Amino acid sequence: MNFQFDNVSGMLHMAGHGIYVWTAVLVSLALIAWLIINPLLQRRHVIEEIAQDVAREQLRQNASRESV
Amino acid sequence: MISNMGFLAFLRRDLRLINRRRGEVASPLIFFLMAATFVPLGITPDAELLKNIAPGIIWVMALLATLLSADSLFASDYQDGSLEQMLISPQLLVMPVLGKVTAHWLTTGLPLTLVSPLLGLLFSLPTAGYLPMMAGLAVGTGCLSLLAALGAALTVSLQKGSLLLTLIVMPLYMPIIIFGSATAQYSIEGLAWSGPLAILGAMLAVAIALCPLAIASVLRLTTIN
Amino acid sequence: MNWNWFYRMGSPRWFYESTSRWLPWLGALTVLLLVSGLVWGLAFAPQDAKQGNSFRIIYLHVPASFLALAGYFLMAAAGAIGLIWKMKLSYMVMKCAAPLGAVLTFLALFTGAVWGKPTWGSYWVWDARVTSMLILLFLYMGVLALQYAFDSKDVANKASAILALVGTVNIPIIYKSVDWWFTLHQPATISFTEAPSMHPDMFQPLLVMILGFYCFYAVALILSVRVEILSRERKTSWVRGLVKQATHKNLGAE
Numbered sequence: 001m002n003f004q005f006d007n008v009s010g011m012l013h014m015a016g017h018g019i020y021v022w023t024a025v026l027v028s029l030a031l032i033a034w035l036i037i038n039p040l041l042q043r044r045h046v047i048e049e050i051a052q053d054v055a056r057e058q059l060r061q062n063a064s065r066e067s068v
Numbered sequence: 069m070i071s072n073m074g075f076l077a078f079l080r081r082d083l084r085l086i087n088r089r090r091g092e093v094a095s096p097l098i099f100f101l102m103a104a105t106f107v108p109l110g111i112t113p114d115a116e117l118l119k120n121i122a123p124g125i126i127w128v129m130a131l132l133a134t135l136l137s138a139d140s141l142f143a144s145d146y147q148d149g150s151l152e153q154m155l156i157s158p159q160l161l162v163m164p165v166l167g168k169v170t171a172h173w174l175t176t177g178l179p180l181t182l183v184s185p186l187l188g189l190l191f192s193l194p195t196a197g198y199l200p201m202m203a204g205l206a207v208g209t210g211c212l213s214l215l216a217a218l219g220a221a222l223t224v225s226l227q228k229g230s231l232l233l234t235l236i237v238m239p240l241y242m243p244i245i246i247f248g249s250a251t252a253q254y255s256i257e258g259l260a261w262s263g264p265l266a267i268l269g270a271m272l273a274v275a276i277a278l279c280p281l282a283i284a285s286v287l288r289l290t291t292i293n
Numbered sequence: 294m295n296w297n298w299f300y301r302m303g304s305p306r307w308f309y310e311s312t313s314r315w316l317p318w319l320g321a322l323t324v325l326l327l328v329s330g331l332v333w334g335l336a337f338a339p340q341d342a343k344q345g346n347s348f349r350i351i352y353l354h355v356p357a358s359f360l361a362l363a364g365y366f367l368m369a370a371a372g373a374i375g376l377i378w379k380m381k382l383s384y385m386v387m388k389c390a391a392p393l394g395a396v397l398t399f400l401a402l403f404t405g406a407v408w409g410k411p412t413w414g415s416y417w418v419w420d421a422r423v424t425s426m427l428i429l430l431f432l433y434m435g436v437l438a439l440q441y442a443f444d445s446k447d448v449a450n451k452a453s454a455i456l457a458l459v460g461t462v463n464i465p466i467i468y469k470s471v472d473w474w475f476t477l478h479q480p481a482t483i484s485f486t487e488a489p490s491m492h493p494d495m496f497q498p499l500l501v502m503i504l505g506f507y508c509f510y511a512v513a514l515i516l517s518v519r520v521e522i523l524s525r526e527r528k529t530s531w532v533r534g535l536v537k538q539a540t541h542k543n544l545g546a547e
Contacts, residue, residue, distance in 0.1 A: 003336055011336055014346035017411050021349050024407045025335070028353045031400050032327075032509060035393060039516035046520055050527045050536045218459065222452050226442050235438055236456060239431040240463050243470035250474070271466075278462075282455060289451050290443075 074159050078167030085144075086175050092140060093175045096133040100180055104129045104187050115192040122191035123201055123252035127245050129187075130180050130205060131212060135237065137176050138216035139230040141168060142287070146224045151291050161284035169217045169280070177209025197252045200261040204251030207268045211244050214272075214279040221286040244271060303380040305522040306531050312515050320512050326505030334498035341495070347411040352499060354404040356506035358422075361401050361429060362464075364394030364510065368436070369461040372454025382518075384450040385525070387457065388440060389517035393510065395433035401426055421475040425468045432460040 005011040012018050086093060107125050108118060118125075145151040154164055181202050188198055219237035223229030247264045255261040301307055334352035341348035368390035375383035405423060406416040417423070436453050443449035491499075526532045 004338070004340060005336065014349075015340075017345055017347040020347050020407050020411050021335070024350045024353055024404045025331070027403060027407075028357070028400055031396055035396060035513045036509075036516065039513070039520050042520045043516075043523065046523045046527075047536050047539050050523070050532065051540045053527065054533060054536065222439060222456060223442070225448075232438055232442055235431075236435040239428045239435060239467070240459065242428055243463070243466050246470045246474045250477070282459060286452065286455055289448055289455075 073163040075163040075167045075170075078164040079171050082168050082171030083174065086171060092137075093179070096137040096176055097179050097183060099136055100129050100133040100183065101187065103132065104190065108190075118191045119194060122188065122193040123197060123249045123256075124245075125191065126184055126187050126193075126201065126252075127205075127208075127249045130177075130184070130209060131241055131245060133180060134176055134209060134212040134216055135234050137172070138220050138233055138237070141172055141217050141220040142224045143220075143229075146291065151224070151287065155288055155291055161287065162280040165217070165280045165283045165287070166276070169213050169283075172217065173210055173213040177213055178206070180209060181205040193252075194256050196258075197256045200255035200265070201252035203261075203265055204248045204268060207265065207272050208244050208248040210272045211268070211275045212241065214275040215240050215244075218279055218283050218286065221283045222290065224287070225290045244268070247271070303378065303382050305382050305385070305526055306529075308382055309519055309522050312519060316512065316515055319508060319515075323505060323508040323512050326501055326508055330498050330501035330505050334502060338495050338498050339492065344412050347408060348495075350404050350408040352502045354401060354408060355499060356503045357397050357401040357404060358426060359503060360506050360510050361394055361398040361426065363507075364390055364397060365429060365433065365457070365464065366461060368394060369454075369457040372450075372457045375450060376454050381525070382522075384454070385518050385521045386514070387454060388450070389514055389521055391433060391437045391440060391453070393513055393517065395430065395437060397510070398426060398430040398433055402430065419475070421468075421472040424475070425471045428467050428471070429464070432464070436460065 005014075012022065014021050104125060107121075112118070142151060145154070154161065184202055184205055185198055187193075188201060193201070215237050216233075219233040220229075222236060223233045226232060247267045250264040251261050251268065254264055331352060335349055338349070338352075340346050368387050371383045371387035371390060374380055375387060402423070405426070409418055410416050436457050439456055440449050440453045443452065523532055523535075
């Protein structure tokens with residue numbers, strides 16, 4: 001198993017096919033990354049939402065307790 | 069004597085109802101003819117080229133015309149509540165559904181099949197292609213109606229259901245158009261067209277067996293909720 | 294037979310808590326497999342005699358196609374389990390598998406198109422596999438559209454499950470029909486996804502990438518399902534407890 005290209009710029013160029021291969025690689029990696037990052041972001045968002053709900057309920061409970 | 073469990077009753081009922089709105093039946097047919105006219109206008113009027121693509125074009129138009137009329141399968145029954153009545157009645161839902169779909173085919177697929185030679189004429193379809201094309205259309209539109217009914221059942225309770233119906237059903241139509249078009253083309257090329265027709269027949273058999281069951285369970289789901 | 298283990302698996306809380314333990318490890322494995330496979334395939338595998346370097350796209354295209362198809366069956370299976378055993382968790386898996394599979398199908402089509410340009414001269418070629426993949430994308434979009442069309446989550450779940458199952462029955466028919474159609478119309482073109490005569494030096498990184506993609510799919514799916522669980526079970530005490538912990542941690546860090 002040996003490195004198939006003369007140097008790094010050779011690997012980028014890939015005998016003329018470089019732009020196709022690297023486009024495919026970059027788009028794939030971008031989509032894969034997004035498919036992982038998106039749920040993580042959503043998780044944070046959902047947790048914030050639930051925390052807000054809890055806080056709102058606490059306020060309501062406190063308010064009803066005081067009014068009694 | 070085995071009862072048909074409501075098949076004939078609903079077939080007659082739906083035919084009678086459709087008869088009262090005959091204009092609606094004409095629309096898919098007129099669409100079929102008019103849209104096919106777009107092809108020579110938009111692509112080419114060259115008879116040689118048209119001859120080659122004739123079976124395919126006719127099939128695509130038949131497909132679109134069926135999708136146009138699919139919405140009306142359950143829509144009016146849903147709106148006036150008779151669908152719910154069908155659901156709570158003690159008999160199996162499968163046969164009434166089959167009756168309704170048959171009525172739909174009799175008023176969509178069959179007229180399309182009978183009108184198709186006219187389109188064949190417009191597209192210079194070779195003589196060998198006429199009978200196989202009609203046979204393929206007759207059998208294939210049966211499948212199209214069954215699958216369209218499934219889509220209609222899934223979207224019956226939705227506001228803008230018809231577009232979603234098209235989206236859902238179109239991928240399922242792809243094998244049918246392949247073999248339907250092949251039936252005519254085989255004959256034109258001199259090959260045995262019974263082959264693709266047999267496959268269409270098999271698809272129809274499976275569809276008749278399975279679709280009503282699926283449609284019935286979907287109707288139970290989407291109507292009562 | 295004791296089916297407790299099966300019913301326990303259907304508990305969203307059980308799923309959330311057990312995946313919390315081993316998901317990071319699976320994620321690490323995914324990164325390891327993908328990075329090593331990609332580097333191997335892009336830099337160290339020999340190039341193809343006929344296609345040259347553009348063939349390296351196979352290391353992305355084939356795994357994506359595999360997962361796209363497998364993902365549809367997983368989605369349909371999850372739907373079936375939900376219908377039969379009425380498991381909420383199963384429906385959540387089905388719902389999350391839909392967009393994931395659709396994106397992977399798009400990726401397969403995109404990488405295929407980019408591969409096609411230097412190899413066959415055009416971005417799109419109507420052949421059996423490409424067309425089948427396109428129809429698969431449409432099937433995914435149908436299930437996705439249906440999922441979001443209904444107000445009632447229960448109806449949406451069941452309707453999507455039924456549609457996914459109908460699609461599953463149709464997939465072999467579609468693939469076979471399209472295959473038949475294209476062998477009829479085109480002389481045998483070299484199918485670039487046929488790998489029986491692949492040299493082991495080229496095949497091994499492909500295996501690594503396929504494994505890596507399977508792991509990635511699992512990670513992405515599990516992450517989505519966890520979010521879905523948090524969202525749907527937000528009124529329960531265990532989720533509330535979790536949220537409190539999470540927000541306290543954040544406040545503590547500040």
